[in-house]
Amino acid sequence: MPPKNEFLHYEALGIARLLRTRALAVPFYQRSYSWRTDNSASQDVDEKQQVVDYWSDLQASFVNRTSYFLGTAVVARAGQDGRQLVIDGQQRLATTSLLIAAIRDKFFDEGEEAFAASTQQEYLGKFDRRVGADQPVFILGVEDRDFYDRRVVQRDGTAVPTNASQDLIENAYAYLKEQIGTFASQAGTGWRDRLNDLVLWLDEDVQVVAIDVATEADAFLIFETLNDRGADLTIADLLKNFLFSQAGPRLDEVRDAWVATLANLDIERVGNQRFTDFARHLLSSKYGRTRERDVYQRIKGVVNGAADAVAFAQELKDASRLYYALLSADSDYWADFESTVSDAANVLVELNLEQFRPLMLSVLSTFSHEEIERFVPALVSWVIRGLSVGTLGAGTAETAFSEAAREIRSGIVTTTDQILADTKVGNLVPDNQTFASAFEIWRVTRGALARYLLRALELQERGEREPELVVNSDVESVNLEHILPKSARANTWPDFTTDEQKTFVHRVGNMCLLQKGPNGRIGNKSWSVKQPILGASSLKLTNSTANETNWTKGSIDHRQKVLAQLAILAWPRTPRA
Template sequence: MAVTDADHYTGQITTRVDGIGHVLADSKLEIPDYQRSFSWSDDEVRELWDDVLKAIRDNVPDYFLGSMVTTAGAERDQVIDGQQRLATVSILFSAMRDILKSRSDERAEDIERDYLGRKNIRTREWQPKLKLNSDDNAIFQLIIEGRFSEAKRQATRDSHKALVKAYEILHEKMEQAIADLPATSWQAPLVELHEYLLSSANIIRVSVPSESRAFVIFETLNDRGLNLSTADLLKGHLFGTAGGRVEECKYSWAQAMAPFSGDDRSSTDQFLRHYWSSREGVSRVKALFSQMRDSVSTSEEAVALASELGKAAPLWASMFERDAAFWENYPDSAKESLEVLGALKVEQCRPLLLAVMQKFPKQEIEKVLELLISWSIRWFVVGGSGAGVTERLYAEAAKAVSLGEVTTASEVSARFIERVPSDQEFEKQFAVMSVRRGWLARYYLHQIEKYRRGEDQPEFISNSDVTEVNLEHVLARNAARSDWPAFSDDEFTDMKLLIGNQCLLRQRVNEGLGNGPFASKKGPLSQSGYLLTQEIAQCADWTPDKIWARQERLAVDAVKIWVRGV
């Protein structure tokens, strides 16, 4: 071997310090299919390049790239941790090979043979040094075989595009490094980089004879500084604990991760926290993995948790997509509630909604959705008792649903009734509130319009697209002061965003209104199909008193729409 330390044995576990170039040259490696896809960002690729170049410039004899954990496979060693660095350095060697080849330098063949792969002498099939998981491998192999243009055309997934971008960045960096050098010495920077990656850019390789032990090492290394997500750690613990049932775990884990694209760590960790809160009550990010780990100590428990996650993840993902299969037979009002919860960033209710989606029949789920949106609007208008208190309340209710202690929307409602703002509080605040966000004002007015008409989904207002339905400020934001003599200076400034001053209009009608006085707006407002808009046109003039009176009427309706309980 090239630059290495002596092997260190702990039972059957072997550790070795080696240049990452030697690791690629001397091994046949494979990323298992259950591992996440390639995910390094542009910044991470550039950081690797910059760090290695700085180490070369500073004559650092041994630059540490991190660790990798492998276990023996039938034909290739399986990479449990370290794929991002291995894939990126392989792409770097691919770019180096292509630059050398483009200038007819025979060292291109050496780079390909030593670090990327070669064709079988009998079958002529490509035999790569490194294979990625099934999602990424086809694109990766095109790159390392020297077919980058084809790889770029076929890149569809986020991870594919990340692989392509990594090549483009590293190819450009190397071209810049050799630019303007004479024909006799342009190869020198590439040769120096190759030699440094071969023997001085070191990685600690931990070789473990079985997957279960590999995942234990993987978890231990995280405690010593690896930047791993809760999902990474939990996967390692489940696989390490599953023993002979690890294949069952892998299958269920793949189902759990299927709704998440690429390396969507934030979403997967958010899902795990919401799932765990729905089972155990409120869970904090820092303690989440330790809590989940401590609940799994046998292979049966590992398989059971993986299976539960596989069933729960698609439901959780459905909360963010109104067209998901789960909501196919639900009314538009339920789908609209999902969108409003997302727009309001009401995350605290997710554990409860997840538990309800798992346990309740369709009719009860619809009722709970109505409650969630009503409570969210009430807390949004009045103000809640703090995000922490609300989160705990939702999580405890979710736990009760998961345990079967709460089985109906009415029973859910009973747990919240004392915490949700009362009708009196809600009406009082609604009657004086300003609404700066256009989508929220449209939502309020759409819901009140539907209530006034006694119809759940009247056809003529079902489209709330801003390109079809506009929001009109009767006292316009850019109105001329002289056109509104009934308003004091403070009223002219402060009343424009009151919900009582806002109404819905078809886009084509609203385009012609402009910022003129009320007299110029009465005609178009009277011709609107919206009842709430027509009533404004019935006023002889638009004054502060008219705005306050209309806002108070809207507040009375709001109490009846966003109800406190069932």
Template sequence: MNRIDKSQIDIKGIGKVLSEGKLSVPPFQRSYSWEEKQINDLFEDINESISHKNEDYFLGSIVVLRKEDGQSEIVDGQQRIATTSILLTAIRDILIELGDNVRAEIIEKDYLFSRDIETLELIQNLELNTYDNIFYTEHIVSREKRKLTSFNKVSHEKLSLAYNIALKFIRKEIIGSKEKNENIAKWITFIKENVKVIWIQVEDYSYAYTIFETLNDRGLVLTVSDLLKNLLFSKAGKKINSVQSNWIEMNTYLEAIDKENLLVDFIRHYWSTQEGLTRQRELFSKIKNRITTSNEATQLSENLVFGSYYYTALLNTDHEVWEKYNNETRESISVLKMLGMQQNRPLLLSMLQCFDKKELELAVSRLLSWTIRFIVSGRLGSSGLEINFSEKAKMITDKKIKTADSLLEEMKKIIPSDEEFEKAFSVYSSNKPEVARYLLISLEKNLNAEKEPEQIPNQNSDQITLEHILPQKMSNNWNYFSEEDHQFYFRRIGNLCLLKKRSNSMLRDDSFGKKKSVYQTSMFKLTNSLVHLSEWNKDSIDKRQSELAKLAVKAWKLK
């Protein structure tokens, strides 16, 4: 018999689902994530269905695992259930505002919570995951809402947003007429009986996984992270508790530094260190083909915890991982993060997990130089870089590359040569001020012959700013540049210099002659040297940038 045949499948109103209670979101499930558009779309769709007297509004499927204590653990569908519960809570709160405590209490009793007869504590019909439930209880469901000063998590902000959208919507669409009591009753009844969901109750996580795959095959868009999580849980067998615990721990590391969803990026980059380049679209199928036993699922979950710990260090230079490394390494990691190149993360992750201290410090220093060369030259492109970095990451994981020198030998095949880098730098333009500022500061340090200038980032724009010699906006002082030439030249590195913020604010679109009086007082040699020029035109920019390109070869060496 197919596992789906063993499931209990029913069609219910989502209000009836909430009224039956004992619903919980397991701790490993992702937090509340709906955005404003999704929330509004749900409310508007229900409103339209009621207005047009449609019999039913179909909301999708809800997959639950029935626990021994009678609790129904939500495997899929928590966003829809939670948003509906928030809508009902908002209706209750507005009824209280209107002095209609009788109807408010009916909604509470039927859909939101009961109270312990001894302690009077809330027993919620719906409990969210570990990260969201206290906030949901204290700031949404409870009548006595605690005052908010800030949000600890993005999901809390989204829960609060959903509640405020619900309040606004109800005031406008439900109680904005004389028939408000009739409208409220109509909405409550429709939510209870006519906002339909397919209720799928399964016996264990392996059944839930089968349901997920079947729904996905039939066109329901499920996130890669949902599929991966349920794959591991379905294969875990008797080790399910360990795998769930590992999944929570991994998420805890990632959520500590991330305002967006890092999970899929991390797993993809980790898998690339093991198997070479893995695209997001093929991640699930590749892992599914490899993870077939309980031991393999458990081992992968343990490896993901270990990997996530180091992965978060790549995005946080205050991470405890960096305490044993020198300052140059920490600063290089900061610059690599600022540059925003994700393609090198598998390589960094494998180095951090496999190289000893000395080799890691040397390799990170070199990787920064190579990354600058790739960015400036555009060599290989995004796809080519990802292929090569992932390939080298796997070689490190497989112990085929054990040192920074052996990594260099492999990378030499693809790193832009001095000649190629100099040629590319001589015409390079940057759309990112923080990158241009870093490049100029590093060149300045190199000109002053200070040790390892590429590892001394200074991104404090409150102190040091970028001055566009040919200004960003044209004026009569610069009318000898055509519009086309201006667009081509004003972002060129040769047209940029460093200034203290106060000095820069004085210049704006002044002529080159007036600007030189400020450049003369600058502490930066590359800026100060501009005073020796009599004019600033296309040839001046080209010549200065060619000089900077020669300096760049020395600043970002191959070795």
């Protein structure tokens, strides 16, 4: 161990030797295990399969008898219970532990208990007389440590994953056990020697550069320098490690605020897309539209030293509670407001748009309680109007919302009326004539949006107050019916050519709400079958469709013009009194 007063000490050593000679722990604020064996659970076909790549590269290097470099591992000496804290390298160390555990299991399965016990004691769990059991040489993060200890170190087959990161550990463990079985069988009767050689090779030739520093703050400073270009790191990784590196003696304050931020956002592990969106939208609300690729550099430009790091971390903590309120109408933030406000928030959540979030962050941070109650319902109307005319394209709209957000934070704009009259947001919200003209030909392909529009219009037709705040609470009992079916047959719908079917089927005027029972019976049926069922509906706008003797292009156009006039009233441009 290097002298305690030495800022930095480094050495190249085998990754298994690092496990064998150090007592290591992942700090509670680091992200959980995240390496994958496949991308079946991801929407992204390019999702990395790190465990597969790890084993493939190791195996090729072993067969060719060449050394293999796994990068750096940054550790701080100031750990708990004499352990060093792993600031960088935990994914590689954890996966190597799983590989060694797979080798140990193969020794056990084949009756080579001495080799299995030696592998266990040297690299996985050392026997502790005080507790009468093996204690892990490497302790994972808080969400994974108990499962890893039971399932991997103690070989407890009854341990069941209870979260996503534990599923990843289980999958990686199973994959590596399968690969080790194949790897051993290729050596025939010499399987034991081959596995023993693999362990020694991991101990000596699969190398990392271990960088030891005195404190966590020093470790994050080193990590920040090593990863300055941001390769293969998430926004959350980069931001966290930069803030921690800047924190100096105030690291505890920054760390506590960071942990609270993740809790406020309900994030299971650091680095998912929710945090990235939050950081981008927060910065957009302060400095104007910020692209994802610019988040890290923008933060580096405004945080310089411990005081800035603490202030920004506290801002993340405060803003994250507000941001979660944008994602969930069940957030306790809305408890202090009238029900109409939480209803409006729920509608905005259902619409699932991101462009206006910077504006909402500024409003919730700055406006008075009363003004927030005016703004949130008004935003619902603005969004619907903007969607109908197509002004909410991601780039243009987010720029306008972000500029307005910045003007709110600077004190230039202080009311909902000013947002509409004095900022570029007003350009996104069409007047009544433009809105009606766009609504008359609006095609809506999102079922949830179409269902919301029809529910609000139904309430407007019934004379309800604030119909735009209706929430889709009964989606299980009411279906969205396309009167001209999406799969219309030419013999039952002869008035529509194939191209006309594609044009008219998603028109708002062609859709209505219907109870599930009747809807199930009429599906792709003809108008003569649908007409009496629609006419029996208790919903006014559905019932009125039965007045048509035949359902034609003209019927759809006429009905949608009627709905457009209702829409002007349902989603007013100016805030309601």
